[in-house]
Amino acid sequence: MRLDEAMGTYDALLLLSFGGPEKPADVLPFLENVVRGRGVPKARLMEVEAHYQRFGGVSPINQQCRDLIEAIRPKVDLPIYWGNRNWHPFLTDTVRQMADDGVRRAAAFATSAYASYSACRQYLDDIDRAREAVDGAPEIVKLRHYYDHPGFIAAMADHTAQALGRLPAEVRDGARLVFTAHSIPLTMARTAGPSGGAYEAQLLSAARLVNAALGRTEPFDLVWQSRSGPPEVRWLEPDVCDHLEVLYKQGAQAVVLVPIGFVSDHMEVVYDLDVEARDLAAGLGLPLERASTAGTHPAFTSMVADLLAEPEPAGCAATCCPAPPRRPAPA
Structure with missing residues (x-):
């Protein structure tokens, strides 16, 4: 499929990401979102909080998402939206904005290249929950794993x-x-x-x-x-x-x-x-x-346009990348 044909298939591109705090007061609420239901000991949570506070309570990932969007924008003739799993802008809020803007069918590009529960299945679950929460939510098609692109x-x-x-x-x-x-x-x-x-x-x-x-x-x-x-x-x-x-x-x-x-x-x-x-x-x-991560390297940002031009990926089976067993948090 040519890129211009893909643009007719999708009317928006959604960047799916993990999210991160952008000020010191964000750190603990963000981490609580990340580990909810996973039984992570409180001491480990406080240890990781200190890692973020060492950098002023700011994760680099949100700004890198903004930079990635700006690098992709000239290469795809679609409006680009951005939604996170764990921090603002939350995916549900983004899907609501997409619905308000009249988006009917979007391709989703996740900042994760591989198959696993947290890298793939959890994003599919995030999409399902967001769409269920929004009246008139657009159809959202997650693009394929691209570890070998x-x-x-x-x-x-x-x-x-x-x-x-x-x-x-x-x-x-x-x-x-x-x-x-x-x-x-x-x-x-x-x-x-x-x-x-x-x-x-x-x-x-x-x-x-x-x-x-x-x-x-x-x-x-x-x-x-x-x-x-x-x-x-x-x-x-x-x-x-x-x-x-x-x-x-x-x-x-x-x-x-x-x-x-x-x-x-x-x-x-x-x-x-x-x-x-x-x-x-x-x-x-x-x-x-x-070595730096892929970030906004021109070959990587061009890859997003390539993925849009590919045939629509087959949907993952419901049994693909199941969640690991959850343990209750220690008292």
């Missing part, structure tokens, strides 16, 4: 090459690429069903494609970050900081962290990688650089 791969390869170039020349050729993604519970990652195991498999595929795009044949690693939840629940491992210590002991010359699991800088990227991992590497004397 050439535009995403090109953006990440370019940013990774730039990070390699920032390393001292004497260690650059021996640098290890360490791809990172948000850890999730094993029950979510390896559940049975149509997408069982897809999250890990898709991340590994994206990492391989970036490595190949750089012309590298050296081994690379896929590790995890930002786990939360009750300590007795098993999550994907190894943790990025634990892995850096292993690489140091094995004699690694340098490391480039590549946040392949993110398309924009969440707080998990700027704190877990730019603070915790960087401080650890500095203490070890291990040269380390971090």
